[in-house]
Amino acid sequence: MTLTPRRILILLPLAYLALFFVYPLLAILGRSLDGSAFGLDPFVRLLGDSYYLGRIWFTTWQAAVSTLLTLAVGLPVAYLFARREFPGKTALKAVSTVPFVMPTIVVATGFVALLGSRGLLNTFLMDIFGLESPPIRVANTLALILAAHAFYNYAIVVRIVSAFWANVDPSAEESAAMLGAGRIRAFLHVTLPILMPAIVSSALLAFAFSFTSFGVILVLGGPEFATLEVSIYELAARLFRLELAAALAIVQMAFTYVFLLVYAWLQRRASVPVGIVPREAVARPARRAGETVLVFALALGVLVLLSPLLSLVERAASVGGGYSLDHFRGLFSNERGSYFYLSPVMIVWNSLRFAGAAMVVSLAVGAVSAYFLSRPRRRGTSAADALFMMPLGVSALIMGFGFLVAFNRGPIDLRGSWVILVAAHSLLAYPFVIRTLLPVLRGLPPALREAAAILGASPVRAFLHVDLPIISRALLVGAAFAFAVSMGEFGASLLLVRPEFATMPVAIFRLLSQPGEANLGQALAMSSLLMAVVALGFAAIERFRYRDVGGF
Amino acid sequence: MTLLALDALHKSFGAAVAVDGVSLTVHRGEIVCLLGPSGCGKTTLLRLVAGLEEPDSGSISFDGRSLDGVPPRDRGFGLMFQDLALFPHMDVLGNVSFGLRMQKHPKDEAARRVERLLEMVDLAGFGRRKVHQLSGGERQRVALARSLAPGPRLLMLDEPLGSLDRSLRESLQVQVRSILKEVGVTAIYVTHDRDEAFAMSDRMVVMERGAVVQAGAPEDMFRAPASELVARSLGLRNAMPGTMTRSRVETRVECALGALVVDSVDQPAHDGRVLVLIDERRALPRPAADARGADPNHVRGVVESRRFHAGEIEVLVRVGPNRKALACLLQPDSANLSEGDQVSVTIPPDAIRLIAAR
Numbered sequence: 001m002t003l004t005p006r007r008i009l010i011l012l013p014l015a016y017l018a019l020f021f022v023y024p025l026l027a028i029l030g031r032s033l034d035g036s037a038f039g040l041d042p043f044v045r046l047l048g049d050s051y052y053l054g055r056i057w058f059t060t061w062q063a064a065v066s067t068l069l070t071l072a073v074g075l076p077v078a079y080l081f082a083r084r085e086f087p088g089k090t091a092l093k094a095v096s097t098v099p100f101v102m103p104t105i106v107v108a109t110g111f112v113a114l115l116g117s118r119g120l121l122n123t124f125l126m127d128i129f130g131l132e133s134p135p136i137r138v139a140n141t142l143a144l145i146l147a148a149h150a151f152y153n154y155a156i157v158v159r160i161v162s163a164f165w166a167n168v169d170p171s172a173e174e175s176a177a178m179l180g181a182g183r184i185r186a187f188l189h190v191t192l193p194i195l196m197p198a199i200v201s202s203a204l205l206a207f208a209f210s211f212t213s214f215g216v217i218l219v220l221g222g223p224e225f226a227t228l229e230v231s232i233y234e235l236a237a238r239l240f241r242l243e244l245a246a247a248l249a250i251v252q253m254a255f256t257y258v259f260l261l262v263y264a265w266l267q268r269r270a271s272v273p274v275g276i277v278p279r280e281a282v283a284r285p286a287r288r289a290g291e292t293v294l295v296f297a298l299a300l301g302v303l304v305l306l307s308p309l310l311s312l313v314e315r316a317a318s319v320g321g322g323y324s325l326d327h328f329r330g331l332f333s334n335e336r337g338s339y340f341y342l343s344p345v346m347i348v349w350n351s352l353r354f355a356g357a358a359m360v361v362s363l364a365v366g367a368v369s370a371y372f373l374s375r376p377r378r379r380g381t382s383a384a385d386a387l388f389m390m391p392l393g394v395s396a397l398i399m400g401f402g403f404l405v406a407f408n409r410g411p412i413d414l415r416g417s418w419v420i421l422v423a424a425h426s427l428l429a430y431p432f433v434i435r436t437l438l439p440v441l442r443g444l445p446p447a448l449r450e451a452a453a454i455l456g457a458s459p460v461r462a463f464l465h466v467d468l469p470i471i472s473r474a475l476l477v478g479a480a481f482a483f484a485v486s487m488g489e490f491g492a493s494l495l496l497v498r499p500e501f502a503t504m505p506v507a508i509f510r511l512l513s514q515p516g517e518a519n520l521g522q523a524l525a526m527s528s529l530l531m532a533v534v535a536l537g538f539a540a541i542e543r544f545r546y547r548d549v550g551g552f
Numbered sequence: 553m554t555l556l557a558l559d560a561l562h563k564s565f566g567a568a569v570a571v572d573g574v575s576l577t578v579h580r581g582e583i584v585c586l587l588g589p590s591g592c593g594k595t596t597l598l599r600l601v602a603g604l605e606e607p608d609s610g611s612i613s614f615d616g617r618s619l620d621g622v623p624p625r626d627r628g629f630g631l632m633f634q635d636l637a638l639f640p641h642m643d644v645l646g647n648v649s650f651g652l653r654m655q656k657h658p659k660d661e662a663a664r665r666v667e668r669l670l671e672m673v674d675l676a677g678f679g680r681r682k683v684h685q686l687s688g689g690e691r692q693r694v695a696l697a698r699s700l701a702p703g704p705r706l707l708m709l710d711e712p713l714g715s716l717d718r719s720l721r722e723s724l725q726v727q728v729r730s731i732l733k734e735v736g737v738t739a740i741y742v743t744h745d746r747d748e749a750f751a752m753s754d755r756m757v758v759m760e761r762g763a764v765v766q767a768g769a770p771e772d773m774f775r776a777p778a779s780e781l782v783a784r785s786l787g788l789r790n791a792m793p794g795t796m797t798r799s800r801v802e803t804r805v806e807c808a809l810g811a812l813v814v815d816s817v818d819q820p821a822h823d824g825r826v827l828v829l830i831d832e833r834r835a836l837p838r839p840a841a842d843a844r845g846a847d848p849n850h851v852r853g854v855v856e857s858r859r860f861h862a863g864e865i866e867v868l869v870r871v872g873p874n875r876k877a878l879a880c881l882l883q884p885d886s887a888n889l890s891e892g893d894q895v896s897v898t899i900p901p902d903a904i905r906l907i908a909a910r
Contacts, residue, residue: 447637450604453624454631455651456702465650469641 010372013365013388013430019412020423021391024402031405032246042247052231052248056255059211059227062142066149066210067203073150073305074157074202080298081158082165088299094538096302097480098309100155101488101534103505104215106527109512110308111148111220113315120311140222148216151305153206156432156481157199163477164198164439197267197439204263205435208392211256215490228252232395249398256393260386267385267438309531316524327521328529342502344526348533351503354418355486355537358425362482363475365426366433373434374441388434391427399424400495416498424492429485433478440474480541487534504530555580555738556601556706561610563596570596572762573610578706578740583732585753586742587785593762594742595634598708601740602631614706625654630704630737632712636695638683644670644694645679651702669697672731689720696728700735707732707739713748725751746787758782776907780827789879790830796823796906805906808876813848815901820908827907834903835880837869840894849899853878855889869897 033042046052081093099107114120115136122134129135168191192199214229226234228248236245303310319326334341342350369388373381391399403424407414414420444467452462468475490505497506504526511523556578563571571593578584586594599605601612603624612619619627630651639647648669652662670676673693678686686694692712699707712728713721729752732739741752749756750770757767758781766778770786777783783791794807796819803816807828820826840852853871860866865882867889878897889895 445635445637447633447635448639450602450624451631451633451637451639452650452654453604454602454627454629455698456625456628456654457650458625461654465653466639 009368013369013372016361016365017388020427021394024399024406025394027406028398028402029246029250032242042243043251046244046247046251055226055228055231056251058225059229060255062146062149062225062227063207063210063213066146066153066213067207069146069150070153070157070206070210071199071203074154075161075199076298077154077158077302077305078161078165080162080295080302082162084295086295086299090539090542092299092302094535094542095306096158097155097484097538098531098534099151099306100153100481101484102152102309102527102530103488103490103508104219106312106505106508106523106530107148107152107308108216108219109524109527110312111144111151113311114308115144120314140220142221142225145213145216145221145225148220149206149210149213151308152216153209154305156205156209157202159477159481160202160205160436160439161195161198163436163474164443165195167440167473168194197442200263200267201435201439204260204267204389205392205432207259208256208389211259212252212393212395214396228255229395229397233397236397236401246398249395253390253394257386257390260389260393261382264382264385264389312524313528313531316521316528319521327518327525330518330522331525331529342500342507344507344529347502347504347507347526348529350501351487351530351533352537354421354425354501354503355483357418357422358429358486359479359482361422361426362430362433363479366430366478366482367437367475369430370434370437370441374438374444385434389431392431396428396491399427400492403492403496418497418501421493421497421501424496425486425489426482428489428492429482432481432485433475436474436478436481437471440471444470476541480538483537483541484534487530487537504533553580554578555615556740557613558597558601559611559613561597561600561612562608563593563600563605564608569762571600571607574759574762574764576757576764576767578738580738581736582754583729583739583741583752585749585756586740586759587746587749587756588744588759589785590744592759594744594759595710596762597759598631598710598740598742601706602629602708603627604631628702628705630699630702630707632695632699632707632709634710634712634714636691636712638691638695638698640683642683643679644675644681644683644686647683647694648679648697648701650698655702666697666701669701672734673697674727688716689724692716692724693727696731700731700737704737707737709739709741711742711744714743721748722751728752746785758785777827777829778910783827783829788829789877790832790835792828792876793909794826794828794906796820796826798823805904808874809851809871809878809899812899812904813901814904814906819906822908825909827909829905829907830878830899831903831905832879833881835878835897835899836882837867837880837889837895837897839889840896849901850896851878851899852894852896855891855893855895858889858891860884869895871897 077096081089102110112119116122122136125131125135126133211227212229213227214233217225217227217230218233229252232245232248232252235241235248316327317323317325331344373385373388375381403420406412407420409415414423448466448470449462452466453459457465487503488505489503490509493503493506494509497503502510508523508526508530511519511526554577556576558574558576561571561574562569574593574597576584586597588594596605600607603619603622614627639650642650645666649662649666652665657665666679667676670678673696675690675693675697678690678694683691683694695712696709699709709728713724716724725748741749743749743752753770755768756770756773758765758773758778760781766773766782773782774786774788777786777788777791780791780793792808794805796803796805796814798804798816803814803819805812805814805826805828812828837853837855851871853869856868856870856877858865858867863884865884867880867882869878869880870876871878880897
């Protein structure tokens with residue numbers, strides 16, 4: 001094999017994965033499984049135990065149901081953003097992605113603030129109907145867990161599907177209508193198959209997140225709803241059975257890899273080059289009265305989706321019986337003279353710079369990998385695709401310990417360095433870049449690149465003038481996700497970072513773990529701040545345009 | 553003077569042979585049409601010349617220099633794609649000026665050139681239109697202007713008018729040819745439509761299953777097609793192989809229609825395998841009952857179809873045990889035949905042309 005520039009380029013993501021994924025993973029798994037004689041013993045014990053088999057089954061089906069629910073919520077919203085123009089769209093779009101970034105603990109608090117027995121909704125219903133007891137009881141139910149998963153992940157579906165949908169030539173749909181298909185049948189038989197690659201992409205991400213769900217279950221569920229990730233946590237942190245935890249983590253990875261393989265195969269089958277047109281040729285303002293109502297209803301639906309977060313802001317701003325900004329002011333003073341105190345300005349700055357760095361790394365790694373994966377008719381593409389997605393399916397806890405073991409001493413000593421944090425964040429973020437880019441790259445007609453080559457463009461210039469403008473929209477969506485993942489990442493940040501590098505979710509966690517009404521209020525105030533920063537960040541990324549090519 | 557020379561080119565994709573030993577020359581300033589059914593390797597041949605595919609064996613040279621290992625961008629050729637491949641994110645100006653920008657032409661000179669080209673293709677003032685706002689014919693002309701803009705040394709057009717309706721196609725054929733001649737560019741034009749090939753070409757090349765079957769001026773090929781396939785590609789439907797025998801009394805040919813007497817003038821010099829061509833305007837079908845036994849060269853058959861086409865009646869008769877199709881063109885008032893009728897077709901000896909098989 002000769003080293004062409006192309007082959008050198010693909011070494012970049014491979015080296016990155018080897019260093020920040022494979023190496024720490026092997027370090028922790030090797031250490032955990034060291035004691036057992038044959039290495040297979042823990043697996044035999046796990047797979048012979050009906051409890052753990054039950055956990056595997058539960059984890060899988062709850063993830064599947066969560067994914068379906070996520071799609072049901074996300075697809076109508078995706079349609080709204082892709083095909084309709086209405087006032088306030090940019091703002092609504094930026095805000096609608098906020099849930100995805102919220103730390104679990106904040107979301108749980110938001111759900112309690114809205115749906116809890118003393119929450120907004122129950123208080124409201126009790127007042128109106130004069131009820132004695134709260135009519136809504138959802139604490140510790142499966143429904144609440146599934147709802148929380150859908151709440152978390154619907155933004156993935158919205159972003160990825162609407163980015164793709166917005167550039168799909170509507171003529172196929174129109175011709176279906178001409179052939180006598182009603183709106184619903186045109187959607188089912190024409191639009192849906194065309195959108196399938198994007199839908200499958202986002203469904204996979206939603207599935208992966210629900211499959212490895214940890215925080216939601218820990219806070220909102222009970223022991224009977226333990227996922228594999230929660231079981232790993234129990235084994236490692238409560239029972240100190242590291243070898244069993246490591247074995248279970250490997251079982252979890254094996255399952256994830258199989259799902260990813262099936263998915264990558266489906267994805268390759270589903271992707272077809274579609275007519276790509278600028279979105280100004282696609283989106284239209286609502287014309288008939290019925291359509292206006294539909295758009296309005298969908299926009300209202302998005303607001304309802306956001307209600308847990310809104311009720312959280314409401315609580316952050318309430319002091320005693322009225323509203324004030326006391327909790328926000330409290331963030332700026334170090335009343336107890338804590339050594340670890342950081343001003344909110346510093347914390348926001350930490351979050352922003354780590355997220356910025358993680359975004360750049362994710363874009364580089366994700367874009368190169370996606371290009372590699374988008375080349376047609378190659379053996380092993382499905383396997384490579386699944387491999388690139390693996391960081392999403394690995395227990396975050398195990399990974400965090402892996403980082404600690406691997407980078408705390410030679411040969412690679414990154415103790416307390418911000419590099420380790422950016423590496424951890426980008427590891428969770430770059431799969432999003434791959435998933436947002438791949439449908440667009442696979443849909444890009446190869447003749448465009450060939451035309452550029454024949455007109456005298458070098459590969460680099462063809463990329464800059466032809467590929468990049470067309471994929472720039474998907475790239476921005478990927479960037480937004482990378483930014484979001486890093487902004488909201490909590491576990492690794494808590495485990496890996498020095499106090500002066502505290503990010504917003506870490507600060508929220510610290511405030512929540514201290515007693516007192518004031519700390520809770522400040523935690524909610526910090527959460528509100530996080531929402532605001534993320535929404536602003538999204539709006540800024542949305543505004544960015546590459547070479548003013550319009551809506552691509 | 554030879555500009556482009558292809559020598560024994562081969563290209564396969566897995567087990568499928570796309571181009572099978574093609575040798576061909578193109579002269580400076582000439583428009584050569586590649587004619588052949590779809591899937592015969594025309595497009596692959598263009599892609600080999602463009603450098604988008606590499607040949608398995610054989611060589612391509614241009615102006616005496618080998619193009620081995622020269623990437624597409626350095627060949628200085630133009631290619632107009634079958635599906636046009638216009639850049640959807642650029643306006644008309646952006647598309648047409650792309651090649652000039654890649655060559656780093658001075659801006660004002662490039663702008664003047666683009667302006668001139670847009671005028672030439674009747675799109676003056678369309679510069680700021682987006683590609684998706686154009687009609688089919690307008691897109692075709694943008695693609696033509698784009699491929700001409702960098703001043704290619706050779707222009708290749710891959711079924712460029714394939715997706716257009718007939719009347720638009722015919723008017724564009726004339727326009728495209730006059731533009732190509734005005735610019736003086738050497739061009740290879742791929743099509744599966746023989747009328748388009750006649751309209752466009754100085755010289756025609758007929759391809760079948762990856763190989764060149766015959767090349768030459770359209771009228772020469774018409775006079776002496778090299779094979780049944782070439783004859784059919786040129787629109788000579790009544791073509792079939794046969795065997796010629798000459799006696800002192802008469803010249804005869806044995807073919808799928810039976811034994812036919814032919815005029816002895818202007819036939820091949822030697823007996824043996826020939827290509828039989830029957831003039832469809834002179835083969836005359838009549839109801840079988842009216843047949844007169846005395847005439848030579850009647851063949852009996854059944855009318856399969858009858859349609860009105862361009863002022864004439866076209867009747868297709870199935871003849872003989874092999875149900876060989878025989879096309880006849882009649883004046884509208886002369887034919888009172890319908891599908892399923894038993895007919896006897898009279899073929900005058902001087903309506904049959906024999907060409908020695910190669």
